[in-house]
Amino acid sequence: MNAPAAKGVNQGVAPVTYGQGERPPRGDYASAAADYTCAQRWGAYTPEQHDLYRRLHQRQTAQLPGLACDEFIHAVQHLGAAGQIPRFEAINDKLYPATRWQVVAVPGLIPEEAFFALLAERKFPVTEWLRTPDEFDYVVEPDVFHDLYGHVPLLFNPVFADYMQAYGAGGLKASRLDACELLARLYWYTVEFGLIETKQGLRAYGAGILSSAGELRHSVRSPAPRRVAFDLRRLMRTRYKIDSFQATYFVIDAFEQLFDATAPDFAPIYAEVRTLAEIEAGAVLDGEREFRPG
Ligand code: PHE
Numbered sequence: 347m348n349a350p351a352a353k354g355v356n357q358g359v360a361p362v363t364y365g366q367g368e369r370p371p372r373g374d375y376a377s378a379a380a381d382y383t384c385a386q387r388w389g390a391y392t393p394e395q396h397d398l399y400r401r402l403h404q405r406q407t408a409q410l411p412g413l414a415c416d417e418f419i420h421a422v423q424h425l426g427a428a429g430q431i432p433r434f435e436a437i438n439d440k441l442y443p444a445t446r447w448q449v450v451a452v453p454g455l456i457p458e459e460a461f462f463a464l465l466a467e468r469k470f471p472v473t474e475w476l477r478t479p480d481e482f483d484y485v486v487e488p489d490v491f492h493d494l495y496g497h498v499p500l501l502f503n504p505v506f507a508d509y510m511q512a513y514g515a516g517g518l519k520a521s522r523l524d525a526c527e528l529l530a531r532l533y534w535y536t537v538e539f540g541l542i543e544t545k546q547g548l549r550a551y552g553a554g555i556l557s558s559a560g561e562l563r564h565s566v567r568s569p570a571p572r573r574v575a576f577d578l579r580r581l582m583r584t585r586y587k588i589d590s591f592q593a594t595y596f597v598i599d600a601f602e603q604l605f606d607a608t609a610p611d612f613a614p615i616y617a618e619v620r621t622l623a624e625i626e627a628g629a630v631l632d633g634e635r636e637f638r639p640g
């Protein structure tokens with residue numbers, strides 16, 4: 347009898363752990379390696395796809411000033427000429443010397459253990475495929491534009507880069523502690539939808555915000571959502587929305603805060619948080635300070 351495959355090892359089919367959607371994840375899982383990485387078939391992108399990427403990049407970059415944090419704005423240029431889908435190798439030529447991170451291609455969403463393992467090795471998985479033109483404004487699953495444009499610029503920041511690796515290692519540990527749901531909230535409310543307080547006002551650093559045409563302005567300027575100070579336990583108790591703009595954002599004061607607040611052993615924190623009531627997205631607790639829109 348064959349031993350069951352280790353969790354997080356590619357079996358050549360799309361992972362079933364994800365997707366409430368009616369269709370399976372896009373992407374060619376059959377040609378990916380055991381760790382789910384694959385080659386970026388750059389030559390297979392069509393001129394129309396390069397053009398769509400260019401339009402996504404342009405639309406987003408035009409609205410960064412005053413809404414995105416400076417670290418992101420400065421690093422976006424490392425993605426190279428906006429005119430085409432970047433070659434991952436070209437990004438790595440700059441990224442690796444800067445922070446010892448690399449981007450690696452994957453067919454699409456991968457199981458969380460495989461994801462954590464790559465992050466722990468300072469490898470950021472980037473989806474190979476690009477959304478279709480009718481998904482210009484919104485795409486359900488992360489594509490190459492979200493993954494590259496949203497996530498890669500901050501990997502050039504040394505503190506954020508170390509946080510991402512620590513998150514990966516923390517994910518492998520959370521898998522053993524059956525705490526991935528709590529840890530996923532940390533990723534969601536920081537890496538994907540985080541805001542940072544700067545001298546100039548609130549700014550976005552989360553990739554889900556920075557790759558979104560509408561949520562960038564909404565997250566920083568709209569009076570609708572709640573914006574509360576980053577607090578690890580408060581955050582781990584808070585549910586999140588996957589099908590609309592966020593109702594709550596957590597605000598850090600520096601990337602060092604993120605790194606330092608997540609350094610302690612999470613085992614007792616998971617145990618404690620499990621005893622506390624969950625908080626709905628959009629709820630504010632008694633006496634909780636809210637940040638004003640930027
Ligand atoms: N300190 C966490 C733990 O012990 C690991 C971690 C670090 C998780 C950074 C997330 C981010 O589990």
Ligand code: CO
Pocket residue numbers: 488492493496497538553554
């Ligand atoms: Co993302």
